[in-house]
Amino acid sequence: MSYKYEQQAIRIGQLLVKQLRGTLTDGEAREIxxxxxxSDRNKQVYEELMNDxxxxxxxxxxxxxxxxxxxxxxxxxYHQRKSGILSDxxxxxxxxxxKWLSYAAAILVMATVTTWFLxxxxxxxxxxxxxxxxxxxxxxxRAKLTLADGSTISLDEAKxxxxxxxxxxxxxDESREIVNLQSGIVDQLVLTTPKxxxxxxxxxxxxxxxxxxxxxxxxxxxxxxxxxVVELVGEGYFAVAKDARxxxxxxxxxxxxxxxxxxxxxxxxxxxxxxxxxLVEGGxxxxxxQSETVNKLQPGEQSIIRGAATDIHTxxxxxxxxWKDGFFYFNSTPLVDIIRQVGRWYxxxxxxxxxxxxxxxxGKIQRSLQLSQVLRILEKGGVQFHLDxxxxxxxx
Amino acid sequence: xxxxxxxxxxNPEFFANLAKGDEQAFGIxxxxxxxxxxxxxxxxxxxxxxxxxVTENVFLKLLEEDTHFNDATHLKAYLFRAVRHACLNAxxxxxxxxxxxxxxxxxxxxxxxxxxxxxxxxxxxxQLRQAVANLPTQAKKVITLTYFEGMTNQEAADAxxxxxxxxxxxxxxxxxxxxxxxxxxxxxxxxxxxxxNY
Numbered sequence: 001m002s003y004k005y006e007q008q009a010i011r012i013g014q015l016l017v018k019q020l021r022g023t024l025t026d027g028e029a030r031e032i033x034x035x036x037x038x039s040d041r042n043k044q045v046y047e048e049l050m051n052d053x054x055x056x057x058x059x060x061x062x063x064x065x066x067x068x069x070x071x072x073x074x075x076x077x078y079h080q081r082k083s084g085i086l087s088d089x090x091x092x093x094x095x096x097x098x099k100w101l102s103y104a105a106a107i108l109v110m111a112t113v114t115t116w117f118l119x120x121x122x123x124x125x126x127x128x129x130x131x132x133x134x135x136x137x138x139x140x141x142r143a144k145l146t147l148a149d150g151s152t153i154s155l156d157e158a159k160x161x162x163x164x165x166x167x168x169x170x171x172x173d174e175s176r177e178i179v180n181l182q183s184g185i186v187d188q189l190v191l192t193t194p195k196x197x198x199x200x201x202x203x204x205x206x207x208x209x210x211x212x213x214x215x216x217x218x219x220x221x222x223x224x225x226x227x228x229v230v231e232l233v234g235e236g237y238f239a240v241a242k243d244a245r246x247x248x249x250x251x252x253x254x255x256x257x258x259x260x261x262x263x264x265x266x267x268x269x270x271x272x273x274x275x276x277x278x279l280v281e282g283g284x285x286x287x288x289x290q291s292e293t294v295n296k297l298q299p300g301e302q303s304i305i306r307g308a309a310t311d312i313h314t315x316x317x318x319x320x321x322x323w324k325d326g327f328f329y330f331n332s333t334p335l336v337d338i339i340r341q342v343g344r345w346y347x348x349x350x351x352x353x354x355x356x357x358x359x360x361x362x363g364k365i366q367r368s369l370q371l372s373q374v375l376r377i378l379e380k381g382g383v384q385f386h387l388d389x390x391x392x393x394x395x396x
Numbered sequence: 397x398x399x400x401x402x403x404x405x406x407n408p409e410f411f412a413n414l415a416k417g418d419e420q421a422f423g424i425x426x427x428x429x430x431x432x433x434x435x436x437x438x439x440x441x442x443x444x445x446x447x448x449x450v451t452e453n454v455f456l457k458l459l460e461e462d463t464h465f466n467d468a469t470h471l472k473a474y475l476f477r478a479v480r481h482a483c484l485n486a487x488x489x490x491x492x493x494x495x496x497x498x499x500x501x502x503x504x505x506x507x508x509x510x511x512x513x514x515x516x517x518x519x520x521x522x523q524l525r526q527a528v529a530n531l532p533t534q535a536k537k538v539i540t541l542t543y544f545e546g547m548t549n550q551e552a553a554d555a556x557x558x559x560x561x562x563x564x565x566x567x568x569x570x571x572x573x574x575x576x577x578x579x580x581x582x583x584x585x586x587x588x589x590x591x592x593n594y
Contacts, residue, residue: 003473009512010469010476013519020520041506041513049520058435058521063451064444067430071423074452078459273438307439308510336444356445 016049041308044290057270064336065352073355136371136390139196139213139345145169145178148187148221153178161200164189164221172202187221193234195347198323203230206241207248210324213344214269235267237324240282255305256287264297265320272340275305278320286310328365328374335359335383339394346371348392357383357396411471415464422459425471430455432525433479436518439510440483450482472522476515538566 012035018024019032036042048054063070141160145153155162161172169189170177181187191201193211201209204222211217215234228248240248242261250257252268255275262282268275277286279297286295291308302315322329328345330338335357343350345367361381365374375385375392384395413421430451437447454475465471541552542563549567553560 003470003477005512006473006476006515007469009515010472010519012516014523016516016520017523020524035516039509039513041509042516045513045517049517055524059524061435063431063434063448065448067427070430070448070452071426074426074456074459075419075423078456081456081460273444274442304442306442307514311442334443334445358445 016046020049060270061273064356069352136346136348136387138368138370139198139347141199142197143191143193143199143211146190146192147179148189155199161202162191163202164204164219166204166222169221172200181221185221186224188218189221190216190218192216195344203228203241205243205246205248208239210237212236212267212323232266232268234269235265235323237263237265237321239263254289254307256289258285258287259283265324267320273306276302276320277305278302278315278317280317280321322364323367326367328367330361330363330365332360332362335361335378335381335394338378339392342371342374343392346374348387348390351391351393353386353393353395355396357394359383411465411467414471415462417459417462419459422455425458426455428526429472429475429522432518432522433475435521436476436514437479437483439514440480441486446486450479450486454478454482472519476518480511538563542567 012032015024015028015032018028024032032046036046048058141155141157143155145155145162147153155178156171159171159173159175162169162178163172163174167183168177168181169179191199191211193199193213193215195214197213199211201211201217201219203209203219205228207228209217209230212235215232215236217236218231220229223246226246228243228246230248230250232250232252236250238248238250238259240259240261240263244260248259248261250259250266252266253270253275255268255277257264257266257277259282262284263280264282264284265278265280266275267277277284277297279299279301281299283299284297286297286303286305287293288295288305288308288310291310293308293310295303295310295312297303297312300314300317301312302320304311304313316331319329319331319333323341328338328341338361339350342348348371359381361378363377365377371392372387375387379385386393386395410421410424414425433454434447434451437450438444441447441450457478458475463474465474537556538552541547541555542549547555549560549563552558553563556563558566
């Protein structure tokens with residue numbers, strides 16, 4: 001079989017690294033130029049690689065389980081197949097059984113979450129076999145404000161939000177000023193939440209942003225231009241103040257959301273390869289910056305951007321916005337996604353012992369519970385957890 | 397090119413072993429290419445789970461087949477194409493299930509461009525990743541925590557259970573090691589990491 005095109009692309013990849021090293025010959029530089037003319041995709045890849053920041057972000061991307069962990073499982077599967085224990089057909093039926101199990105688990109969890117609140121005192125008194133280490137408390141109101149000069153201020157954990165006024169930033173309950181801003185100068189400011197932290201922010205135009213855990217919002221101290229532009233990494237819920245003459249834009253990993261006045265949630269974590277935008281009310285326009293395609297969302301719809309692809313579908317909106325009201329809300333949500341949310345909120349590192357269980361859960365859990373309480377609820381669905389310090393091990 | 401990649405490139409015996417289904421040879425290939433093939437798959441399928449499935453199946457097939465490769469480029473070309481085909485099949489299955497999303501049903505000229513562009517990107521990322529993988533262990537730990545994960549010296553010290561002074565020393569040692577012993581790529585990489593961290 002000939003792999004002509006693949007081999008050409010591999011050569012280009014190697015030349016691009018040579019370009020980064022600054023060791024390209026003139027001839028090689030011409031090869032790259034010719035390649036760039038072939039397609040816009042090539043240009044996008046080129047720009048992404050030449051940009052220090054986006055290259056570093058890509059370099060930090062890792063599969064959910066490292067190769068060292070997957071290899072023994074794969075070899076085991078190979079031996080099983082070779083000795084005929086597990087045919088392809090067998091593997092499929094196992095998957096089918098697991099799927100049914102996950103439905104069963106979902107129903108069970110729904111019932112459990114309902115009864116949980118009735119039983120919580122009794123359960124709370126039981127000694128858990130698995131989790132009796134130091135209690136891990138839920139996240140809270142935690143964030144850091146970074147000013148234009150790079151200095152940072154840790155925000156008061158007793159407060160819930162800040163407000164950017166003309167001339168200063170204060171807590172949103174107006175109790176006190178946090179920092180004085182020089183008038184007439186537009187500063188770029190950054191609000192950052194750690195794992196286990198959320199914070200609210202009222203922008204100079206009155207728009208309100210809820211920032212979920214492990215997230216960053218970049219915004220100016222005043223919206224002076226023709227557009228209101230902010231940048232998000234992580235997850236945020238936006239209630240944008242109406243101003244038809246000044247469109248509001250949220251830029252996040254590979255997408256741009258253009259709005260006039262509306263409410264929506266964006267989830268654009270660096271460790272998730274998808275950017276999800278969920279429209280609660282009003283209308284927004286989603287620009288996929290890689291493919292430059294534009295899509296409009298209706299309330300109740302969600303767009304998912306993966307690289308150049310934009311996928312739009314109808315969702316249970318609560319599932320994506322419940323966090324701002326203090327809940328985890330699951331509707332046939334895969335266990336992996338749940339654990340990722342839990343890890344971010346309780347600031348624990350997650351590890352999978354063996355296969356990732358293919359379970360789905362439905363239900364609503366308060367984010368104010370302690371980690372052990374949340375885990376005990378999930379355990380009813382047939383997963384096991386082991387907590388070692390701040391490391392959470394998930395077992396099928 | 398990075399060292400580990402070279403093992404595979406310059407050793408005909410290695411490829412003979414791989415064709416015979418030698419698990420050690422396979423293990424080396426898997427550890428070098430798994431992460432990058434996963435990332436590559438992730439560009440074409442929706443979820444991590446799907447990308448994992450696709451990537452694992454491709455490697456399983458490699459282990460089961462007795463294909464003989466001429467060199468590392470040949471092997472990589474095979475893997476990239478196999479992953480792409482597997483992703484395409486996974487999508488077809490998904491479309492059959494839902495019918496709704498016509499965009500997923502086709503693999504047109506744009507997709508072909510996308511495939512080759514992503515392939516070039518993946519190869520470049522592979523080269524850069526290899527450079528990190530080849531750092532000495534201790535240096536890698538300190539550099540990873542402080543540059544990759546953005547930890548302060550204090551945080552890195554806590555994580556590795558070392559004193560802050562030791563971290564500082566390790567960093568200095570790593571840097572001088574890097575300057576004298578590392579390949580150009582590794583040094584370049586370090587510079588670009590430093591740029592990220594201001």
